Amino acid sequence: MSSRKEPEVPKKTKPAVSRRGFIQGVGLGTGALGGALTGTAEAAPQSAGGAVSGPGAVPFSLRINGKTHNVTLEPRVTLLDALRDSLDLTGAKRVCDRGTCGACTVIVDGRAVYACSVLAIDMQGRQIQTIEGIGTPDKPHPVTSAFVEHDAQQCGYCTPGFVMAAKAYLDRNPNPRSEADVEAGLGGNLCRCGTYVGVRKAVLDAARDVRRGRNA
Amino acid sequence: MHAFEYANPTTLKDALALLGNRWGDADVLAGGTDILSLMKDEVYVSKRLVNIKNIKELGGISMSRGALRIGAGATLEQLIENAEIRKSFPSLAAAARGVASPQIRNIGTVGGDLCQRPRCWYYRGGNGLLAKGANGRPLVPNGENKYHAIFGHEGGAYFVSPSSLGPALVALDAKIKLASASGTREVEAAKFFVAPASDTARETALLPNEIVTEILVPAGMRNATYEVREKQALDWPLATASVALQMKGNSVASAKVVLGHVAPTPWLAAAAGQALSGKSLSDSTIAEAADAAVQGAKPLSQNKYKVQLARVAVKRALTEIARGRA
Numbered sequence: 001m002s003s004r005k006e007p008e009v010p011k012k013t014k015p016a017v018s019r020r021g022f023i024q025g026v027g028l029g030t031g032a033l034g035g036a037l038t039g040t041a042e043a044a045p046q047s048a049g050g051a052v053s054g055p056g057a058v059p060f061s062l063r064i065n066g067k068t069h070n071v072t073l074e075p076r077v078t079l080l081d082a083l084r085d086s087l088d089l090t091g092a093k094r095v096c097d098r099g100t101c102g103a104c105t106v107i108v109d110g111r112a113v114y115a116c117s118v119l120a121i122d123m124q125g126r127q128i129q130t131i132e133g134i135g136t137p138d139k140p141h142p143v144t145s146a147f148v149e150h151d152a153q154q155c156g157y158c159t160p161g162f163v164m165a166a167k168a169y170l171d172r173n174p175n176p177r178s179e180a181d182v183e184a185g186l187g188g189n190l191c192r193c194g195t196y197v198g199v200r201k202a203v204l205d206a207a208r209d210v211r212r213g214r215n216a
Numbered sequence: 217m218h219a220f221e222y223a224n225p226t227t228l229k230d231a232l233a234l235l236g237n238r239w240g241d242a243d244v245l246a247g248g249t250d251i252l253s254l255m256k257d258e259v260y261v262s263k264r265l266v267n268i269k270n271i272k273e274l275g276g277i278s279m280s281r282g283a284l285r286i287g288a289g290a291t292l293e294q295l296i297e298n299a300e301i302r303k304s305f306p307s308l309a310a311a312a313r314g315v316a317s318p319q320i321r322n323i324g325t326v327g328g329d330l331c332q333r334p335r336c337w338y339y340r341g342g343n344g345l346l347a348k349g350a351n352g353r354p355l356v357p358n359g360e361n362k363y364h365a366i367f368g369h370e371g372g373a374y375f376v377s378p379s380s381l382g383p384a385l386v387a388l389d390a391k392i393k394l395a396s397a398s399g400t401r402e403v404e405a406a407k408f409f410v411a412p413a414s415d416t417a418r419e420t421a422l423l424p425n426e427i428v429t430e431i432l433v434p435a436g437m438r439n440a441t442y443e444v445r446e447k448q449a450l451d452w453p454l455a456t457a458s459v460a461l462q463m464k465g466n467s468v469a470s471a472k473v474v475l476g477h478v479a480p481t482p483w484l485a486a487a488a489g490q491a492l493s494g495k496s497l498s499d500s501t502i503a504e505a506a507d508a509a510v511q512g513a514k515p516l517s518q519n520k521y522k523v524q525l526a527r528v529a530v531k532r533a534l535t536e537i538a539r540g541r542a
Contacts, residue, residue, distance in 0.1 A: 052234065052264065055219035075222030075265070078252070098253045099320060100450060111293070111322040117249045118323065121222050122267055169318070187449025188317025 053121075060124050064089065065133025075121045080104045082120035083130060091131035091160040102189030105161035105168075106130050112168035112188065131160040134167060142209030143167050143202070150205065152198035158191045165189050166203045170210045176203065217256045221264040228273055228429065232397040234266045235425045239418075244268055244427055246289060247324035250332040259342055260333070274327075274429060277301065284433040288327030293318070295326060306542040307384040307439035307458050307533075311476075314443040315380050317450045327428040329381045330392070330408065331420060334480075335452055336364065336375035344415040346372050361516040363454070366523055368479035369514065373411045376477045377419065380453065382409055383476035384441050386484060387460040390433040396426045405431075409481035419480065437462055440542035442533040443476075444525045453477045455522050457509070457529035461492070461537060468492045473509050475526050485509035488530060497538035506531040 054075035061070045062079075064087065071086055080097070083089040083106070092115050093103035099117040106115045107129040135141030143166045146152070153159040169176075169185035176182050179200040186199065222245075225231040236242045242264040243251060254260035268274055274289035277298050284305060286295065292312045295301055302309045315321055315329065333339070338347030338355050347355045356364055356374035364374045385392075385405040392408045394401050408421050422428060437460040443453045456476035462469040473488035488509035495501045509530040513523045536542040 052221045052223045054221045058222070074219055076217050076219050076255075097256065099249050099316075102317070102319065105319060108323075112319050113323050114249070114319045117247075117252055117320075119222070119245075119248065119252070119265075122224075122245070122248065122269070124224075165318070183448065185318065188319040190450070 058121065060121055062087075062120065062123055062128060063126065064128045065130060071120065073120055075119060077120050078116050079106070079118050079120045079123050079128070080115035083115060089130050089132050092164075093157055093160060095157065100190075101158070101161075102165060103158050103161040105164045105189065107164055107168045110168070110171060112165045114188075129164070131164055134163075141167065143170065143206040146202035146206035146209070147199070150198040150202040152195050152202040154191075154193035154195050158189060158193075162186065162189050162191065162199060166199075166206065170203065170207055174207060174211050176207055179204065217252075218258070218261050220255075220262055222267065223264065224267045224270060226270050226272075228271055228395060228427070229397075231266050231268055231271060231427060232395060232425070234264070235397075235427070236264075237425050239424045241424070242266055244327075244331075246328045247291070247320075248328075249320050249324050250328060254333060254340075257340065257342075259340055268427065274427075279435070282435050284435060286326050286431040286433070288325060288330075288428040288430055290326050292321040292324050292326065292329065296321065304435055305384075305388070305433065305439060306536075307388065307441040307460065308381060308433070310441040310443070310542070311380045311384045311456070311458065314441075314445070314453060314456070316452075326381060326431060330379050330385075330428060330431075331422060332378050334375035334419065335378050339375060345375070345412055345417070345419075346415050347374065348415070357516055360518065362518040363452075364516055364519055365479045366513045366515045366519055366526070367475070367483045368411055368481060369516075371411050371413055371480075373413075373419075373480035374516070375480055377409055377479065377481050378452070378477075379409070379482070380443075380456070380476065383456055383458040383474040383482040384439070385431060385433065386482045387458040387472040387474040388433050388437060388439060389460070389472070390431055392428060393430045393432065394422060394426045395429045396423065400429070402432075406482070406484065411480040438537045438542070440533040440536040442529045442536065444529050455525040455529050457526065457533040458482075459530070459533045459537065461497075467494060467496045469494075471505075473505060473530055475509060475529070478513075478522055478526050485530070487511055492534075497534060502531055502534045502538065505534060 057072045057074050059072045061068050095101045095103040097116045099114045104115040105112050108126050143163050182200050182203045223234045240262050243262040245265040245267045275287040277286050277290050292315050295312045349355050365376050390405040391402050403421050439460040441458040443456040445451045445453045458474045461471045471489040471492040473485045475483040488505040491505045491508040506527045510523050510527045
């Protein structure tokens with residue numbers, strides 16, 4: 001995934017290369033590319049009164065992992081597609097794209113939400129947190145660490161969604177009493193490798209660390 | 217998904233002015249979890265979505281003058297977390313708790329639960345609301361009908377009403393308030409849901425230029441909901457029962473028993489309510505009511521099992537009340 005130290009990029013930069021090519025060739029992190037692709041100098045404020053925007057691309061901004069990202073997107077673009085295709089935040093995964101698997105889970109205003117089931121334009125003014133915004137490779141979030149310790153992933157495709165759902169759950173329920181509590185809290189995520197045994201243990205373990213205040 | 221216009225009004229008046237007189241000209245976007253799925257599958261196309269999440273007057277949950285007021289924009293999670301609802305309307309809390317997953321309940325709204333479209337796989341597969349084949353014959357009776365209706369399908373609607381709150385609201389005699397640019401109206405929950413007679417009709421009384429604004433629920437009834445489903449989470453109910461009892465001392469003065477997910481609308485089991493009237497709740501009166509609730513069921517080729525599930529749901533909902541758990 002990406003570095004959290006995002007270099008400032010001149011706002012007028014136009015995307016000259018493909019997203020993947022850029023990453024592979026230059027090896028820069030998320031921020032540079034996100035800014036490059038989406039830098040729209042003066043994003044007009046949205047949503048005054050009964051104003052209608054679209055169906056063409058509309059400039060607006062999203063607050064993701066504590067940073068403001070200016071984007072220009074059609075209203076039909078989901079938050080998930082905006083994250084993955086325009087902002088190069090590819091941690092949230094596109095699997096069912098219908099709100100039934102949980103792989104795209106992000107946290108919006110402190111609550112777990114399926115990024116595939118909300119429109120990006122609809123998330124203006126909200127605080128969005130993705131897997132890239134919690135912990136760092138050197139200092140991972142306690143939930144991430146616990147997933148590693150308990151082998152709570154196999155192919156790993158569902159893992160970012162599970163970690164975000166677990167964080168959102170623990171933020172509101174710091175004292176899960178049992179694996180059954182955890183199951184209820186994480187009922188919106190599926191793992192086709194069947195790593196649920198590890199996930200339950202990881203979340204109960206992480207709860208201890210989160211209570212101790214390690215909750216980036 | 218086809219491109220569409222987007223509007224983000226902050227007042228109900230502005231939102232209503234943005235709606236049209238035909239479905240698809242403009243549609244309400246609340247939690248969006250259902251309409252976006254339909255539009256991705258191109259089962260439904262809308263030219264404009266009007267976001268109503270930023271309209272304050274549509275939110276909030278409060279008690280006033282002996283009635284509960286639920287703003288249509290309240291999320292299902294807000295409903296579950298509300299202390300007054302958990303204490304006095306456990307039926308609603310239980311129904312909301314059964315909805316899909318935390319991620320859906322965090323953004324899905326009460327109004328959206330009432331207005332979502334059926335999950336019938338023929339409808340979702342593009343065969344129309346009444347799911348007719350090329351020759352005009354209905355596909356469901358001789359098709360894959362495991363999850364379809366066992367009541368109320370005589371008019372050709374074989375899907376089941378997907379609303380989880382609907383049966384509880386019908387049992388509790390709730391009223392649903394609707395607003396349009398030309399005024400407001402109030403509809404009994406029981407009349408809000410309708411079995412459509414044609415593919416172009418809808419499953420609710422809502423008109424294209426209207427928005428569900430709030431739900432009013434009278435207090436004072438003992439109530440409970442019990443849901444039966446296949447998976448523990450992320451699943452739709454196979455059958456539910458919502459019951460609301462007006463008690464007089466230890467006996468039932470009047471009762472409403474409403475089945476969910478067994479008919480194209482929440483299904484009022486009038487005979488079950490009558491069976492309880494004037495009696496106290498015991499294992500035998502509960503069993504009689506449960507039997508009465510499923511009398512006259514017309515299961516299809518693959519869903520006879522739902523008759524038994526509905527019977528058990530009624531029994532368990534009533535038992536929760538009898539044991540003081542609801």
